[in-house]
Amino acid sequence: MARIPVLAVRKIGAGTLLLIEEMGRMFLFLLRTLSWLCRPPFRFSLIVKQLHFVGFKSTFVVVLTSTFTGMVLGLQGYYSLRKFGSEALLGSAVALSMIRELGPVLASLMVTARAGSAMTAEIGIMRITEQIDALETMAINPLQYLITPKLVASVVGVPLLVAMFDIVGIWGGHLVGVNLLGVSSGSYWSSIESAVEWRDVYGGILKSISFGLIISWVCCYKGFYTTLSAEGLGKATTEAVVLTSVLILVWDYFLTSVLL
Amino acid sequence: MITLTGIHKTLGGQPVLRGVDLEIPAGRLTAIIGPSGEGKSVLLKHMIGLLRPDRGHVFVDGVDIARISDKELNAIRKRFAMLFQSAALFDSMTVFENVAFPLREKQLASEPELSTMVQGMLDRVGLGNMGHKYPAELSGGMKKRAGLARALVTGPEIILFDEPTTGLDPLMTKSIHDLIVAMHRVFGFTGVIVSHEIPKIFSIVDWVAMLRDGKILAMAPSQEFQRIPDPRVQEFICIDDAPAAVAPCREH
Numbered sequence: 001m002a003r004i005p006v007l008a009v010r011k012i013g014a015g016t017l018l019l020i021e022e023m024g025r026m027f028l029f030l031l032r033t034l035s036w037l038c039r040p041p042f043r044f045s046l047i048v049k050q051l052h053f054v055g056f057k058s059t060f061v062v063v064l065t066s067t068f069t070g071m072v073l074g075l076q077g078y079y080s081l082r083k084f085g086s087e088a089l090l091g092s093a094v095a096l097s098m099i100r101e102l103g104p105v106l107a108s109l110m111v112t113a114r115a116g117s118a119m120t121a122e123i124g125i126m127r128i129t130e131q132i133d134a135l136e137t138m139a140i141n142p143l144q145y146l147i148t149p150k151l152v153a154s155v156v157g158v159p160l161l162v163a164m165f166d167i168v169g170i171w172g173g174h175l176v177g178v179n180l181l182g183v184s185s186g187s188y189w190s191s192i193e194s195a196v197e198w199r200d201v202y203g204g205i206l207k208s209i210s211f212g213l214i215i216s217w218v219c220c221y222k223g224f225y226t227t228l229s230a231e232g233l234g235k236a237t238t239e240a241v242v243l244t245s246v247l248i249l250v251w252d253y254f255l256t257s258v259l260l
Numbered sequence: 261m262i263t264l265t266g267i268h269k270t271l272g273g274q275p276v277l278r279g280v281d282l283e284i285p286a287g288r289l290t291a292i293i294g295p296s297g298e299g300k301s302v303l304l305k306h307m308i309g310l311l312r313p314d315r316g317h318v319f320v321d322g323v324d325i326a327r328i329s330d331k332e333l334n335a336i337r338k339r340f341a342m343l344f345q346s347a348a349l350f351d352s353m354t355v356f357e358n359v360a361f362p363l364r365e366k367q368l369a370s371e372p373e374l375s376t377m378v379q380g381m382l383d384r385v386g387l388g389n390m391g392h393k394y395p396a397e398l399s400g401g402m403k404k405r406a407g408l409a410r411a412l413v414t415g416p417e418i419i420l421f422d423e424p425t426t427g428l429d430p431l432m433t434k435s436i437h438d439l440i441v442a443m444h445r446v447f448g449f450t451g452v453i454v455s456h457e458i459p460k461i462f463s464i465v466d467w468v469a470m471l472r473d474g475k476i477l478a479m480a481p482s483q484e485f486q487r488i489p490d491p492r493v494q495e496f497i498c499i500d501d502a503p504a505a506v507a508p509c510r511e512h
Contacts, residue, residue, distance in 0.1 A: 125351075133310055134348035137341065138362045139334040 029143075029221045033151060036144035046149035054115045054150070055157030059164065061110050066098075066165040069106060070172020073097055077173070078181050087177075091188035092195030094173030098166045099196060099204045105252055107165040108211035111158055112244045116219035119150055120240040123223030124233040132224075147224070151216040158212030159205050166204065203259040210255065211248050218244045261286035261418065261450050262307055267316035269302060276302050278474030280316070289444055289451040291461045291482070294471035295496065300454040301345070303471060304420050307452065308340050309333045320418075338366065341416035345423045347407035349395040355382070356391035359409045368414060381409045385439060401432035405439065412443055421453040433457060437464045458497050462486060470496065 077093040123146060126132050135142045170192065177183040222240035226233050267280040276299035284290050284307075292300050305311040306318050309325045317324045320336055328336075341362075349358045359378045363369050369377055382388050385405040395403055404424055411419050424440065425433040437457070441464050444451055455461045462468065462482045469479040470493055478488050486497060 129346050129351075130344045130348040131350055133305075134342070134344060134350075136310055137308055137337060138365060139337040140365055141330070141334075 025225070026217075026221050029224065030217050033143050033147045033217075033220075036141060037148050037151070039144065043145070043149060046145070047152050050149045050153030051157050053118075054111065054153045055160055058111050058114050058157075058161055061114055062107050062161045062165050063168050065106060065110055066103070066168040067172040069102055069165075070094060070098065070169030070174075071176045073102070073169070074173035074176030074181070078177050078183065087181075087183050088187040089191050089195075090173065090177045090183050091170075092191040094177070095166075095170050095192040095196050096200060098169040098173075099200050101252070101256070103162045103166040103169060104204050104207040104211060105248060107162045108158060108208065108215060108248050109245055111154070111161060111212075112215050112219070112241055112248070115154075116215045116244055117237050117241050119216065119219040120223040120226075120237045121233065123147075123220055124226035124236055127224065127226055128228050128233065142224075147216075147220045150220055151213065154212040154216035155209055156212070158215065159208040162204060162208035199259075203255070206259070207252060207255050210251060214247050214251060215244055218247060261321060262452070263317075263319040264303070264306065265317045265319070267303070267306060267313045267318065269299070269306070269311065269313050271302065275474060277306075277313070280471070280474070280476055282469055282476050282479065284450060284452055285467055286450050287448055288466040289440070289453060289464065290467040290469060291453045291455050291465040292469050292471055293455060293458060293461065293496070294477075296456070298471045299474060300471050301422050304342075304422050304452060304454050307418075308337060308342055308420055338414075339417045340420065341411035341414065341418075342420040343404070343407045343411045343422065343424050345426055347395070347403040349403060349406055349410070351395050353394075354391060355387060355393050355395070355398070355406045358395070358406060359391075359413050362410065362414050366414065377413060378409075381413045382406075384412075384443070385409045401428050401435065404428070404436055408436075408439060408443070412447065415447065416449060418450045418452075421451065421455075423454050423456065425455070425457055433460065437461075440464065459486075472496075 073094045074090065077090050077097075078087060081087050081089055081093065123132075126146070132142045132146070135145055174185070174188055178185045178188050219240045222236045222243070223233075226236040262284040264280055264282045267277050268275070269277040280303060282303075292303065294300050302311060306313055306326075307320075309318070312326050316326070318326045320339075323332075323336065325333055325336055349355070350361065353361065356378055359381055360374055363374050363377065368374075379388070379391065382391055385408055387402060387405050387409065390398065390402060390406070395406070398406065408424075421440065425436050428436065437460060440451065440453070443449075451465075453461065453465060462485065465482050467479065468482050468485040470477045470485075472492055478485070478490060478493050480488060485493075488494075
């Protein structure tokens with residue numbers, strides 16, 4: 001009987017040690033990648049290629065989700081504000097929600113699902129098929145060649161996608177609030193102009209930059225250290241998407257509490 | 261040229277190499293044979309620094325590559341090339357781009373020179389008209405040839421071959437072996453081949469080393485290797501369907 005608590009403690013201890021080891025390895029991976037960022041050769045063509053993949057190719061899904069997010073915000077906001085006779089504030093409600101929270105978080109989650117999972121799968125397959133080893137045998141550092149372009153592309157691309165998400169979302173709110181529910185267009189835009197401050201925009205940009213870093217960091221790490229099997233790669237991809245999404249939401253809370 | 265002394269390596273809690281001592285003769289082809297799962301590929305990866313030993317030394321021209329920085333290791337790796345078991349071609353690039361890749365990355369040739377060098381190497385390995393194809397469009401043998409072209413194009417001093425004929429039919433196996441021998445005659449590199457192709461491998465290499473129980477059990481010139489009386493060597497190399505090449509086996 002006495003063995004049961006001992007086994008439980010041993011299991012918890014082993015799990016904790018594994019978690020600490022994994023976290024340490026993740027941070028070292030990030031630090032080593034960042035250290036390779038500022039060393040030549042600088043492969044701009046790879047960064048442009050990754051920007052095309054992370055940014056341009058995510059445009060459709062970002063526009064689609066932002067349109068409907070803005071529309072539902074317009075709808076919900078209108079019926080909530082109408083109770084207080086404040087429909088004229090719909091524009092500011094939609095814009096502030098979009099710029100401060102929904103834009104950075106939802107756009108980043110979309111990028112995680114579309115581009116982040118692909119990063120894990122691509123790097124994982126390269127690991128399994130020894131393509132990463134091949135790079136090393138050619139005296140090419142895989143962190144510099146494979147990871148840094150993805151990191152730069154995410155840090156640059158995600159804020160641009162978030163900006164697009166915000167703008168399209170505000171137009172979505174306008175479509176429902178003004179075109180369907182009859183809020184005055186002038187009051188919609190003027191309430192945005194009076195309520196949105198530079199601080200809100202700055203906070204959104206800061207969030208989206210850090211989310212871009214989290215996406216490329218976690219997703220590339222999971223692919224880079226995948227176990228060498230199809231099942232392992234599937235697990236790594238799932239873990240990458242889940243961990244990135246959770247980290248985005250947790251980090252969003254901390255950033256919001258600091259920025260407010 | 262390459263000397264390994266007292267190499268120990270444990271992977272996933274399992275001891276794989278338990279004190280490997282091995283000297284690779286310069287300018288020769290050396291085969292490493294042994295049962296599956298004995299750590300032959302692991303040993304090969306130590307020679308180019310893809311794995312570092314838990315204990316022991318890997319000397320390349322007197323420099324212990326297990327104890328140097330990544331920067332110094334990369335400088336030494338420029339003298340190496342490796343043909344992987346899966347060929348490890350970059351699947352996002354065409355065959356031509358794959359072969360051109362090390363030249364472009366190391367800036368060893370201008371674009372017009374590079375084009376001539378790559379096309380010449382593809383012609384040598386019999387893939388002259390396959391440069392535009394992607395690895396996924398190639399057969400196993402073609403992938404190995406493309407991998408060999410990529411390994412050779414920079415003119416390395418040492419080439420490591422990790423089971424270059426695994427998964428190929430006998431004709432393709434012979435073709436790859438002939439290609440390795442022909443390229444060795446032309447370029448004179450030091451070659452290390454991990455292989456299961458017994459007895460065929462004896463006819464193409466100069467030296468054979470056998471890995472067993474995590475150590476080098478025997479090493480000898482290929483013609484003499486088959487006469488080593490150790491029962492563990494004979495048990496491994498004697499197969500019934502190779503009458504001519506393994507005739508000495510029958511004497512033991």
